[in-house]
Amino acid sequence: MKIAVIGSFLIAILHSILFYGQKLGISVFLFCLALGFFILYLLDKNNKIKNKKALILCVPIILISATYFIFNNTFFYVANIIALIILFTLMVILAVFEKTSIGLILNRAVYLLLGPIEFLEEAIGSIIETIENFFHKKEVSKEKNEKLRKIIIGILIAIPILIVVLMLLSSADSIFSSELKEVISTLFRLEIFEKQTYINLFFRIIIILMIAVYLIALLYNVLEDNFTEKEVGEKKNWTIDRTIGNTILTILNLVYLVFCYIQISVLFMKTGNMGDFDYASYARQGFFQLMAVSVINLVIILITSKRNEINKKLNYTKVMNLCLSMFTLIILFSSFYRMYLYEQEYGYTFLRLMVYVALITEAILIIPTVMYILDMKINLTKTYFVVIIIMYIIVNYMNIDNVIAKRNINRYFEDTSGEYELDIEYLGTLGIDAAGEIKRLENEENKMIRKQVEFYLNQVESEVKDINFQNFNINRLLVKRMLEE
Numbered sequence: 001m002k003i004a005v006i007g008s009f010l011i012a013i014l015h016s017i018l019f020y021g022q023k024l025g026i027s028v029f030l031f032c033l034a035l036g037f038f039i040l041y042l043l044d045k046n047n048k049i050k051n052k053k054a055l056i057l058c059v060p061i062i063l064i065s066a067t068y069f070i071f072n073n074t075f076f077y078v079a080n081i082i083a084l085i086i087l088f089t090l091m092v093i094l095a096v097f098e099k100t101s102i103g104l105i106l107n108r109a110v111y112l113l114l115g116p117i118e119f120l121e122e123a124i125g126s127i128i129e130t131i132e133n134f135f136h137k138k139e140v141s142k143e144k145n146e147k148l149r150k151i152i153i154g155i156l157i158a159i160p161i162l163i164v165v166l167m168l169l170s171s172a173d174s175i176f177s178s179e180l181k182e183v184i185s186t187l188f189r190l191e192i193f194e195k196q197t198y199i200n201l202f203f204r205i206i207i208i209l210m211i212a213v214y215l216i217a218l219l220y221n222v223l224e225d226n227f228t229e230k231e232v233g234e235k236k237n238w239t240i241d242r243t244i245g246n247t248i249l250t251i252l253n254l255v256y257l258v259f260c261y262i263q264i265s266v267l268f269m270k271t272g273n274m275g276d277f278d279y280a281s282y283a284r285q286g287f288f289q290l291m292a293v294s295v296i297n298l299v300i301i302l303i304t305s306k307r308n309e310i311n312k313k314l315n316y317t318k319v320m321n322l323c324l325s326m327f328t329l330i331i332l333f334s335s336f337y338r339m340y341l342y343e344q345e346y347g348y349t350f351l352r353l354m355v356y357v358a359l360i361t362e363a364i365l366i367i368p369t370v371m372y373i374l375d376m377k378i379n380l381t382k383t384y385f386v387v388i389i390i391m392y393i394i395v396n397y398m399n400i401d402n403v404i405a406k407r408n409i410n411r412y413f414e415d416t417s418g419e420y421e422l423d424i425e426y427l428g429t430l431g432i433d434a435a436g437e438i439k440r441l442e443n444e445e446n447k448m449i450r451k452q453v454e455f456y457l458n459q460v461e462s463e464v465k466d467i468n469f470q471n472f473n474i475n476r477l478l479v480k481r482m483l484e485e
Contacts, residue, residue: 003045004219005130005212007038012212016204018470024077025471026069032061032084039088039219043095046223054094060389061087067396069473072432075350076396083392089113096228102381108227115227116217122224123216242317245304249320252300256327263334294362297328298369302380305373321373325366332363347411347423348404354395361391399475401430405437424449428456435460435479457483 014034018027036058043049064080064087093108094100116123221227301321336359343352368383405427412422427438441453464480467473 001126001216001220001224002130002133004042004223005126005216007042008212008215008219009208011035011038011215012208015211016208020204020207021200022468023471024068025473025476027470028068028080028084029062029065032065036061036088036091039092040095042219042223043092048223048228049095050098050228051095054091057087057091057094060393061091063393064396070475071396071399071401072473072475073401074431080396092222096222111227112218112221115221116214119217119220119224120213122220123213126216126220127213245300246316246320248300249304249317249324252297253320253323253327256324256331260327260330260334263330293331294328297324300324301369301373305375318373322370325370325373329363329366332359332366335359347408347420349426350400350404353398353400353404357391357395361388364391399433401433402437405430405434409437409440422449424452428452432460432463432479433475436482439482 011034015031018031040049040055049055061084064083067076067080089109089112090105092112093105097104097108301324304317305321336356339352339355339359364387365384368378368380368387371378372380408422408427411420424441427434430438435457438453438456441449442457444450444453460479461483464476464483467476467480
């Protein structure tokens with residue numbers, strides 16, 4: 001475990017350099033590259049990789065981590081951290097198992113993340129052993145190691161002396177003191193001659209030790225323990241009696257038939273005669289109800305579709321499931337259209353655009369669902385996962401804050417009737433990515449808009465003022481240059 005111990009400490013130190021006291025930026029991308037390479041190297045070195053196809057998950061990991069030095073959306077700032085943890089966990093599990101199931105993945109994911117607690121003692125023991133081995137190697141190199149040991153002791157003794165000397169010199173010469181502060185601050189982001197120095201250093205070392213120990217324990221969990229041989233439990237075959245299933249499908253399809261008839265006749269054909277209809281309530285309630293309906297429909301299709309034997313002939317169950325899929329598609333379109341009407345009335349927001357993305361994703365998922373119903377050869381779980389990951393990456397790269405600002409402001413400028421009311425307060429809550437579009441409003445005649453824009457740009461200017469290596473972000477740099485011009 002020598003390589004694991006040394007590598008874990010290097011990863012922990014890299015984490016401290018990239019993230020301690022810093023905003024997220026290119027640091028996330030660099031850390032994910034280092035961590036991914038380190039874990040995969042150890043798995044390969046210990047012959048633990050049984051499924052090399054799992055390594056394709058490196059692609060979404062790289063793409064998602066790269067968003068941190070391109071965009072600045074607040075929602076994805078948090079959501080992508082969760083996504084990266086899930087993808088890393090999934091990659092390790094899929095790599096070490098030849099065959100997997102949903103139950104096995106969920107079980108191993110919990111064990112992978114929480115299991116290291118069981119190996120904390122082994123992790124600490126391996127650290128001590130590595131240190132001892134560093135000073136006590138084979139007898140052949142005893143003389144060489146003794147010399148190295150004395151050098152290290154000399155360095156350890158020199159460190160406190162050096163600190164005292166530097167403090168005295170900095171007190172004697174203000175120029176030397178300021179230059180020294182700048183160098184140390186740049187390298188370590190620690191102001192070494194102020195009161196908080198030692199507190200920061202203490203907490204930084206504690207964090208490094210915690211991350212290193214956890215990572216070593218995690219590697220023990222995967223490499224040393226029989227991680228792939230633990231009993232997960234028998235796979236449950238969720239089935240239902242055909243008559244019962246057909247009855248449920250028939251009743252649901254009749255209800256959906258009535259619902260879809262109402263949607264087509266009232267919403268699509270009488271939109272212009274709906275008066276003071278509450279679009280906001282209708283759109284949002286429709287969306288959340290749709291999510292529940294979609295989950296229910298999916299579960300019913302999975303349970304009632306017979307997969308034990310290939311039967312390419314249509315039967316009543318398949319027909320009912322196909323109808324269920326068709327009605328789900330109509331409901332999706334209905335919800336999409338309601339959101340479109342609402343957005344046309346009140347403009348674009350993050351939630352409304354995310355609703356569009358979710359509805360499009362669900363509509364795409366209908367295709368593999370229909371293939372599953374018709375007994376075509378398809379891994380439904382894998383297909384769902386691929387579609388969802390692709391859509392998630394696409395929405396990450398949409399530069400969604402910029403899109404929201406651009407479309408709302410364009411509608412404001414294009415509206416000759418004066419009926420469209422620009423929600424400038426909402427635009428002021430958008431991230432740095434929207435600055436270029438919002439700046440177009442700084443010379444507007446409306447005093448309230450000008451005031452809000454000025455306040456927003458001042459906030460943005462303060463956010464982009466300090467750009468360094470760790471928090472480097474392309475849009476942040478472009479906005480800083482734009483504001484300086």
